[in-house]
Structures are given as C-alpha cells and as structure tokens.
Amino acid sequence: MDFYNKTGKMAIGSRLRLLTDKVTTDAAEIYKLYDVDLQPKWFPVFYTLCSGDSTITEIAQQIGHSHPSVSKIVGEMLRKGVVSEKKDKADKRRNVISLSKKGKAIATSIQDQYKDVNEAIEEMLTQTTNDLWKAIEEWEILLDQKNLLRRVHEKKKLRESKKVKIVDYTPAYAKAFKELNKEWISTYFKMEAADFKSLENPKGYILDKGGAILVALYEGEPVGVCALIKMNHPEYSYELAKMAVSPKAQGKNIGYLLGKAILKKAKALGGSSVYLESNTILKPAISLYYKLGFQKTFGEPSPYERCNIQMALKLK
Amino acid sequence: MDFYNKTGKMAIGSRLRLLTDKVTTDAAEIYKLYDVDLQPKWFPVFYTLCSGDSTITEIAQQIGHSHPSVSKIVGEMLRKGVVSEKKDKADKRRNVISLSKKGKAIATSIQDQYKDVNEAIEEMLTQTTNDLWKAIEEWEILLDQKNLLRRVHEKKKLRESKKVKIVDYTPAYAKAFKELNKEWISTYFKMEAADFKSLENPKGYILDKGGAILVALYEGEPVGVCALIKMNHPEYSYELAKMAVSPKAQGKNIGYLLGKAILKKAKALGGSSVYLESNTILKPAISLYYKLGFQKTFGEPSPYERCNIQMALKLK
DNA sequence: TATATTTATGTAACTGGTTACGTAATTGAT
DNA sequence: ATCAATTACGTAACCAGTTACATAAATATA
Numbered sequence: 308m309d310f311y312n313k314t315g316k317m318a319i320g321s322r323l324r325l326l327t328d329k330v331t332t333d334a335a336e337i338y339k340l341y342d343v344d345l346q347p348k349w350f351p352v353f354y355t356l357c358s359g360d361s362t363i364t365e366i367a368q369q370i371g372h373s374h375p376s377v378s379k380i381v382g383e384m385l386r387k388g389v390v391s392e393k394k395d396k397a398d399k400r401r402n403v404i405s406l407s408k409k410g411k412a413i414a415t416s417i418q419d420q421y422k423d424v425n426e427a428i429e430e431m432l433t434q435t436t437n438d439l440w441k442a443i444e445e446w447e448i449l450l451d452q453k454n455l456l457r458r459v460h461e462k463k464k465l466r467e468s469k470k471v472k473i474v475d476y477t478p479a480y481a482k483a484f485k486e487l488n489k490e491w492i493s494t495y496f497k498m499e500a501a502d503f504k505s506l507e508n509p510k511g512y513i514l515d516k517g518g519a520i521l522v523a524l525y526e527g528e529p530v531g532v533c534a535l536i537k538m539n540h541p542e543y544s545y546e547l548a549k550m551a552v553s554p555k556a557q558g559k560n561i562g563y564l565l566g567k568a569i570l571k572k573a574k575a576l577g578g579s580s581v582y583l584e585s586n587t588i589l590k591p592a593i594s595l596y597y598k599l600g601f602q603k604t605f606g607e608p609s610p611y612e613r614c615n616i617q618m619a620l621k622l623k
Numbered sequence: 624m625d626f627y628n629k630t631g632k633m634a635i636g637s638r639l640r641l642l643t644d645k646v647t648t649d650a651a652e653i654y655k656l657y658d659v660d661l662q663p664k665w666f667p668v669f670y671t672l673c674s675g676d677s678t679i680t681e682i683a684q685q686i687g688h689s690h691p692s693v694s695k696i697v698g699e700m701l702r703k704g705v706v707s708e709k710k711d712k713a714d715k716r717r718n719v720i721s722l723s724k725k726g727k728a729i730a731t732s733i734q735d736q737y738k739d740v741n742e743a744i745e746e747m748l749t750q751t752t753n754d755l756w757k758a759i760e761e762w763e764i765l766l767d768q769k770n771l772l773r774r775v776h777e778k779k780k781l782r783e784s785k786k787v788k789i790v791d792y793t794p795a796y797a798k799a800f801k802e803l804n805k806e807w808i809s810t811y812f813k814m815e816a817a818d819f820k821s822l823e824n825p826k827g828y829i830l831d832k833g834g835a836i837l838v839a840l841y842e843g844e845p846v847g848v849c850a851l852i853k854m855n856h857p858e859y860s861y862e863l864a865k866m867a868v869s870p871k872a873q874g875k876n877i878g879y880l881l882g883k884a885i886l887k888k889a890k891a892l893g894g895s896s897v898y899l900e901s902n903t904i905l906k907p908a909i910s911l912y913y914k915l916g917f918q919k920t921f922g923e924p925s926p927y928e929r930c931n932i933q934m935a936l937k938l939k
Numbered sequence: 940t941a942t943a944t945t946t947a948t949g950t951a952a953c954t955g956g957t958t959a960c961g962t963a964a965t966t967g968a969t
Numbered sequence: 970a971t972c973a974a975t976t977a978c979g980t981a982a983c984c985a986g987t988t989a990c991a992t993a994a995a996t997a998t999a
Contacts, residue, residue: 310685314670316744316756317737320650321667323643325687326759326766328986331636331955333771340776348955351637354630364977369626371641376956378979400964400977421633423778427771428632430778435761440632442753443642449747455649458747460656462739644956647985664985680947692986694949716947716994945996954987959980966975 341420344387345413352380356390357414360405389413468560473568476509476520476532483529484509484520487551495588496613505549509534518545519572523552523561530556533565535573535581543619544578550592562592566599574622581622582607584614657736660703661729668696672706673730676721705729784876789884792825792836799845800825800836803867811904812929821865825850834861835888839868839877846872849881851889851897859935860894866908878908882915890938897938898923900930
C-alpha cells in the first residue's frame with residue numbers, strides 16, 4: 308500500500324486493519340483446504356479448550372475477547388457439536404465448556420494444518436528484516452505500559468508547552484492576575500478579605516514586600532499567574548501563592564512550567580525554602596505540588612479559611 | 624498476550640485483530656482530545672481528498688477499501704458538512720467529492736495532531752527492535768507476491784510428498800497399474816486397442832522389452848504409476864507413458880515425484896533422451912511435463928488417436 | 940445503429956467483533 | 970442473617986468493514 312507511506316504513521320490503525328483482513332480471508336480458505344470443520348474465528352476458543360475445560364469468562368480472558376463474543380462462538384460450536392456445555396455444580400452461574408468427541412477428533416486432525424501454517428509463516432518471517440510477530444508482541448507490551456492515547460497526549464503537552472512563555476509581572480497583567488485567581492477561588496470556595504487585598508494591589512502586598520509575580524503567556528495571552536510572597540519566618544523564606552491557570556489553557560503543562568519558574572525565581576532571590584497552603588479538594592493542584600517536589604508539613608496558622616493542607620520544599 | 628506465544632503463528636490473524644482494535648479504540652480518543660470534528664475511520668478518505676477532488680471509486684482504490692465502504696463514509700461526511708459532492712458533467716455516473724470549507728479548515732487544524740501522533744508512534748518504533756511499520760509493509764509486499772493460502776498449500780504439498788514413496792513395479796501392482804490408467808483414459812477419452820494390450824500385460828509389453836514401471840505409494844497404497852517404454856528410434860531412447868495419478872491423491876506432488884523418478888531411471892538405464900505424447904486438454908499434465916523439462920517437438924506418428932502433442936527432453 | 944459489456948455507484952444484508960444492559964448466583968460486610 | 974456488591978453470562982443493539990446485487994451511464998462490438 309503505497310498510500311500509507313504518504314499518510315505517515317497516523318494511519319497505522321487503518322493499515323493494520325487492512326493487513327488483518329488480508330490474513331483472515333486467507334485463513335478461511337486454509338481451513339477449507341484441510342477440510343476441517345472449524346471456522347477460523349473459533350480457533351482461539353478451540354485452542355484453549357484443547358488444553359482442558361473452561362468457562363466462558365475464563366476463555367474470554369485467555370484469548371482477550373469480550374465474554375459475549377465467546378458466548379456467541381461457543382453457541383455456534385455447540386450447534387455444530389464441536390463442544391458440549393455443563394453447568395458447574397458448585398457455582399451454578401458458571402457454564403463449563405468442553406470439547407466433544409467430534410471436537411477431540413478435530414484436535415488431532417488439525418495438527419498437520421498447524422504445522423504447515425506455522426512453517427509457511429515462519430518462512431515469511433525469515434524473508435523479512437523486521438519480524439512482524441515479534442513486532443506485534445513488542446507493541447502489545449509497550450501499549451500495555453502506556454497506551455497510545457497517553458503517549459500522544461504527552462507529545463501534545465510537550466509541543467504546546469513550547470508555546471508557553473513565562474514572563475515577569477508588569478502592571479499590564481494586573482487584570483489577568485486578579486481575574487484568573489478570582490475565577491478558581493470563587494468556583495471552589497468564596498473570596499475572602501485577604502484575597503481582595505492582595506489581588507487588588509499586588510504591587511503593595513507582594514512586590515514591594517520583596518516578593519515576585521510571574522505570568523504564563525500562551526500565544527501572547529496571559530493564561531496563568533503565580534506569586535511568591537516574602538515570609539517573615541525562621542524556616543521558610545517565601546510562600547508560593549495565587550497560582551491560577553485558565554481552564555481554557557488546561558493540559559498544556561502551564562502549571563508545571565509556572566511552578567518551575569517560580570521556584571527558580573525564589574532561588575535567584577536568595578530563598579532557601581518555599582512554603583504553600585492549599586486544600587485537598589484541589590487534587591490536580593496538590594499532585595502538581597508533589598511533582599514540583601513539595602512535601603506535606605504542619606503547624607502554620609493560615610489567614611485563609613479554605614486551607615487544609617500545608618506543604619514545603621527546600622531549594623537546593 | 625501470553626496466549627499467542629502458546630498457539631504459535633497459526634493465530635497471527637487473531638493477534639493482529641486484537642492489536643488493531645487496541646490501536647483504533649485509542650485513535651477515537653485521540654480525535655476527541657484534539658477536538659477535531661472527524662471520525663477516525665474517515666481519515667483515509669479525508670486524507671486523499673486533502674490532495675484534491677476524487678470520485679468514490681478512485682478513493683476506494685487509493686485507500687484499499689471497497690467502494691461501498693467509501694460510499695458510506697462519504698455519506699456521513701456529507702451529513703456533517705465536511706465534504707461536498709457533484710456529479711461529473713462529462714460522465715454522469717461519476718460522483719466527484721471535494722472538501723468543503725469546513726473540511727479545509729479541519730485539514731489545517733489537524734496538522735498538530737498529525738505531528739503529535741507521528742512523534743508518539745515514531746518514539747514507540749525506536750523503543751522496539753522490530754519495526755512494526757516496516758514489518759507490515761514487508762508483509763504487504765510478500766502477500767502481494769504470493770498469498771498466505773498459496774504458501775500454506777505449498778507447505779502441505781511438501782509435507783505430503785514426504786509420505787510418498789516411489790517403488791519399482793512388481794506383479795502385485797498389476798491391478799493398480801491397469802485401474803489407475805483406465806480411470807483417467809476413460810474419463811477423458813476412450814480406451815484404445817493399444818491401451819488394452821499394454822495394460823493387461825505390462826511385463827510382456829514394457830518390462831521385457833527393456834522398459835520400466837514405477838509405482839507411487841501413499842501410506843502404503845499405490846496411488847500413481849508411470850512407465851518407461853524402450854523406443855527403437857535414432858533420436859529418443861525411451862518413451863514416458865502410462866502416467867496416472869489417482870484423483871484422490873491429487874495435490875500431493877505425486878506426478879512430479881513420479882516424473883523425476885522415471886527420468887532418473889531412464890538415465891540409470893543409459894538413456895539419452897525421453898519422448899512422450901499427450902493431449903492438450905490435459906492441462907495439468909502438460910504443465911507438469913514442462914516443469915520436468917520437456918519441450919514440444921513434432922513429427923512422430925502415434926498409435927494413439929488421443930495424442931495431439933509430442934514432447935521430448937534430453938537427459939544431461 | 941442496436942446490442943452486449945463494462946464501469947460507477949448506491950443499497951441491502953452479512954460478519955466478527957464490540958458495548959450496554961439485565962438477571963441470577965455468589966461473596967462480603969455489617 | 971440480611972443487604973449490598975460482585976461475578977458469570979446471556980441477549981440486544983451497534984460498528985466498521987465486507988459481499989451481493991441493482992441500476993444507470995458509458996463504451997465496445999457486430
């Protein structure tokens with residue numbers, strides 16, 4: 308298929324389907340050639356039964372089909388007299404399937420076909436430089452570790468995070484700083500007095516007191532903000548606060564980029580440790596903090612009602 | 624799938640299907656992730672239309688689907704406004720499909736997705752030692768040259784031909800020699816006087832005159848015979864004749880094995896060339912003779928009415 | 940020029956799987 | 970001991986392709 312060399316890997320699904328079709332249509336002919344009274348699609352079920360009786364669900368798990376699929380196939384095999392069914396005495400839900408006499412006869416007569424098909428395919432595999440059989444297995448393993456969706460999602464994040472720029476706060480971002488924070492605070496909690504003060508006057512409450520604010524830009528637009536507030540505390544130099552990312556810009560890794568940048572800033576300002584307060588209902592935020600290296604800590608009184616978790620991190 | 628390491632290559636079809644399913648279900652999610660108003664199954668059709676308008680049949684050939692499949696997909700795309708259709712003026716049967724404005728917009732917005740998916744898959748391919756993409760292509764090429772059915776059939780022949788034994792004629796095979804020949808002669812032609820003579824008395828008419836007869840045994844049963852008749856001719860030493868294989872034993876390469884053995888015998892007897900007569904309606908026989916190395920020749924008078932082709936081969 | 944063949948396409952029915960859902964039996968938790 | 974959750978499995982409806990068939994237009998042939 309010349310076509311698929313043009314489309315690129317995007318179409319690997321379609322290409323796989325086409326190859327699968329080609330192989331399975333031939334399979335049907337091969338069964339006819341050997342005059343075996345089996346349908347190719349029965350093969351996985353038949354094969355498992357060759358090594359002993361099994362229930363519908365067991366077979367399904369073995370061969371990687373859904374149980375209704377096995378149920379249907381077993382139904383067909385029953386009608387052809389290849390297998391027999393019997394309810395389990397101990398557990399009346401279970402339907403134990405076993406090969407009938409006819410099925411066992413097929414099991415022996417099919418041996419030659421096994422041999423020939425195996426040899427034919429082995430021969431093909433030796434004629435290729437990339438072993439399809441092994442390649443499939445490798446893909447099964449890789450996809451089991453991390454499915455294609457997640458892999459693509461990671462690539463997406465990576466690409467989009469390249470479009471994100473972290474810049475220092477200027478008065479031009481005053482509105483963004485206020486609105487982005489207001490947005491998440493008022494959806495999850497209620498704006499408190501302390502919020503209004505710092506959001507209305509970031510210069511006075513944050514910057515002038517030796518803190519910092521960073522803004523994340525996506526395609527020029529401010530979509531995230533984060534503040535560093537100077538603390539007057541024996542253990543912690545700065546508090547990470549007022550972190551907000553627009554829901555419209557989710558999934559672009561912006562929180563992580565902002566976090567990394569603000570920690571760098573804290574270090575540059577001579578800080579030795581960063582503290583923060585949050586709430587456990589904000590699960591993505593908490594997991595982000597862990598990812599950034601924060602650990603749970605205790606015992607600081609907070610001016611915010613909404614806080615039920617406190618975290619800190621040592622800058623190395 | 625541990626299962627498929629037990630079954631052997633026989634189940635490559637099922638295994639391919641499973642992998643295909645895994646990939647395509649993820650594909651659907653990926654399209655959602657990018658918020659593209661396309662169904663994954665539309666992709667091949669969509670892709671071809673990106674490089675210009677096409678008719679149903681053209682698309683089907685390009686992407687390797689059946690035309691009804693394309694017809695259905697185009698129908699769905701029409702309803703979603705992704706493409707538009709227009710009957711060809713010059714040929715009113717042809718239905719020319721082109722991307723609509725919306726379709727073109729999708730074509731540009733899908734670029735990022737292409738990139739990410741490609742990268743994700745490329746990354747997987749570098750993590751494997753057997754390149755699935757290339758392996759698929761190699762299989763497509765191999766199956767194009769010779770499909771799986773034919774490959775398996777050849778293996779079957781090979782295996783079965785190992786069960787065939789070629790032995791020298793003894794009087795115990797007198798009946799087989801007569802019956803096997805009678806069978807094919809009377810189905811295609813009519814028994815002639817010369818037939819009766821040699822079939823009733825092979826010793827007198829063939830062996831005692833310096834000829835030979837070989838018998839093919841399959842699981843102990845005589846299923847094929849072939850005679851070498853001493854000729855009194857300046858050019859040809861022996862005539863290959865009375866070759867017969869039971870229809871029940873067809874497809875086991877018996878004709879070829881008998882032919883090879885009889886030529887070896889002719890050489891062992893000091894012959895320098897072998898001659899034969901046949902009829903062109905016996906196509907498998909003629910092609911067997913060519914396969915054995917015989918070439919058409921002319922001009923010998925035959926005692927048999929049924930002969931309309933003469934062939935010969937030099938023994939080296 | 941009339942007729943047979945080929946080509947382009949659509950529709951219907953089939954195929955080999957799936958998910959969704961319902962029911963009965965078993966298991967687990969209070 | 971009871972009630973909720975889980976498990977086994979069948980049935981129905983769906984899905985993405987297929988083959989088989991019908992029809993109309995174009996082309997080839999006598």
